[in-house]
Structure formats: structure tokens, C-alpha cells
Amino acid sequence: MRMYASKSKVKSTANMVPGSKQPLTSELALDEYAKAEEKMKSAVDWFKKECAAVETRASGRVTPAILDPVRVVLPDSKAAVRLDHIATVGVREGSTLLITLFEEKNMKHVEQALYASKIPNIVPQKQDDRTIKIPIPRPTVEARTAAYTAATRQAEESRVQLRKQLQASLKRGKFEKRSVEMEEFHKLLDKYIAEIDKNLLQLKKATAAK
Template sequence: MSRTQPTHFTPRLVFGSRSYATKGKAKSTATFVPGSKQPITDEAARQEYDKAETAMKTAAEWFRKECASSEVRASGRVTPALLSPVRVKLPSAEKEFKLEELATVGVRDGTTLLITLFDEHTIKHVESALHTCKIPGVVPHRYDDRTIKIPIPKPTVDARHALYAAAKRKAEEMRVQIRKQHSLSVKRGKFEKHSVELEEFQKLTDRYIGEVDKVLANLQKATGAPK
């Protein structure tokens, strides 16, 4: 009597996402997002993140503008933008005025800035602002009651290096400011260790410090200064 050979069963291997049963329903892990990649969902944490980003961005943008002005000075180009940091105080007003709000600024012969005031009574206040702004090479000379001339000398190697050295100090101030904002936000948020919030705030801090470093590196190349 012949025996029936047993049937051998070879299990099929199915590769793909795993599923877990939850109350009769299967939930695929294909849509799971690792904790490190999840966005901040808590509303209070989100608001704190936005505040921190605004403060850090403001610091980085201010530094970017400062370095742009320094790069122009280092290049020897004479443009009205050289005087963009100037702020003028008038006794009749509480706020400080940008120079372009009180005068026109032009360039003569490619080497001299010419300031023509809208109101001659503001000339001494503008002169005071030009002296106190501490822009290298800016020495105002009164031409008449409404006009100030500023001859701009060609920057020397030492002058270019000094511009970079000043920017380097400002860069460190911005880094400190950004880190302080990070610490303040984390302290206010009271986030748990290894939380998504802590990781995202650290990424934010690293990003804006990186921007400051990049701007400084570009200025270093433009001025030819040693690091």
C-alpha cells in the first residue's frame, strides 16, 4: 500500500511595511514619522519658536547689512550707502532720523560724498551725527550752509583689515545674542530632554549662527584679512 507523501509548505516572505492590529484595524508603519523629524505641534511651543526665529533673524540680518557696508568701504567704491548707518538726532523730535530723510547724498568725481540738506538749520546736527557714527574715513567738511563734503580716501591694507576685525567682534556679539535667545526660549518652554522641541530650537540656533559665520567668511575674503 502506497503512502501519500506529506506536502511540504514553504512560507512566502512578504517584504514591505509592517502592520499592527488595533481593535480590529491594521495600522501601517509606512506613515510613521521618526520623532526627530516631527514638526513642533504644541501651540505654545510653536509661538515661542516663531518669537525666537524672529529675534535670531533680526540679529543675522543686521549683521549682514553691517558687513555689506564694510565690504563697500573695503572695495574703495564711493557710494551713498557708505553713510547708511548714520542716524541724526534733532532737538525737535524724539526719534532718530536716517540721513536720507534730511538730505540728499550724492557722489562727486567718484571720490567725494556730497550731502545737501533740505533744511539748513539741521546742519550742525548732521555734522554731529557724522562725527559720532565712527565710520572709518568719514570726516565731514562744511561747504556752505546746506552742503557738507566728505572726501573718501582709498582704503589701505590696514584699513581693510581693521574693517574685518571690527566685523569679527560684531559677529561674536551676534552669536552670543542668538545663543541667549535660544536659552531664553528653552527656559520659557520647559521642554523635556530629548524632545522634538529641544531639537528644533537647537537646529534654529545652529542655522542662524551658521549664517553669521558665512557672512563673516565672505567679508574676510573681500578684505583679504587673515582669519
């Protein structure tokens, strides 16, 4: 006698799709995913810029970009402005930054902003009412190592920020555990954490930090 499996016990796998292959379909999930990706990308882009600035300083190259983080607070402005909005920044003799203000009245505010930026080795020297000179010394091994150490702290802060964004998105979406949505959001987090790790590794090589 031949035995046949009961049809009621046989489950078709035709419509089963692995979670990693299944796209998000709900409008809520897609919206939350887009918001999370935008904020995570912004956090990683910020860290990339910080790494680029550290690498420039560690290499000993003197460029106006060293002063990119400087923001100047002016009495008649509602928000802080970039230094290059109120002055030109050039390089003299390969190792000195030269700031030329458009208006003399901003001298005090620019000097305050330079100190407040806490950029290593930035010691402004006023030349006249519109000019500031900043000699940039060659970075020592200790300075490069310290710069890399500071970057590792920034990297961890960025990772924490990404994880907080993940948790906020999952909380708003109320996604179930082991759901496609949960898996896709965690893959997004892993992607951007990997980018942070990649940039930190590149910086380690550039600064020769051990």
C-alpha cells in the same frame, strides 16, 4: 518545540518617528519657535547689513550707502532720523560724498551725527550753510584688515545674542531635555549661526584679510 516571543515584550515601531522628522505640535512650542526665529533672523539681517557696509568701504567704492548707519537727532523729533530724510547724499568725482541739507538749521545736528556714527574715514568738511563734503580715501591693507577684525567681533556678539534668545525660548517653554522641541530649537540656532559664519567668510574674501 518552537518558542514564541511574548507579546507583552514586543514593542511596535510603527508609530515611532525620528526626532528630526517630527514637527512641533503644541501651540506653546510653535509660538515660541516663531518668536525665536523672528528675533534670530533680525539679528542675522543686521549683521548682513554691517558686512555689506564693511565690504563697500573695503572695496574703495564710494556710494551714498556708506552713510546709511548715520542717525540724526533733531530737537523737534522724538526719535533719531536717517540722514536721507533731511538731506540728499551724492557722489562727486567718484571719491567724495556730497551732503546737501534741506534746511540750514540742521547743519550742526548733521555734523554731530556724522562724528557720532564713528564710520571710518568720515571727516565732514562744511562747504556752506547747506553743504558738507566728505573725501573718502582709498582703503589701505591695514584698514581692510581692521574692518574685518571689527566684523569678527560683531559676528561673535551676534552669536551670543542668538544663544541668549535660544535659552530664553527654552526657559519659557520649559521643554524637556532630548525632546523634539529641544532638538528643533537647537537646529534653528545652528541654522542662523551658520548664516553668520557664511557672511563672515564672504567678507574675509572680499577684504582679503588673512
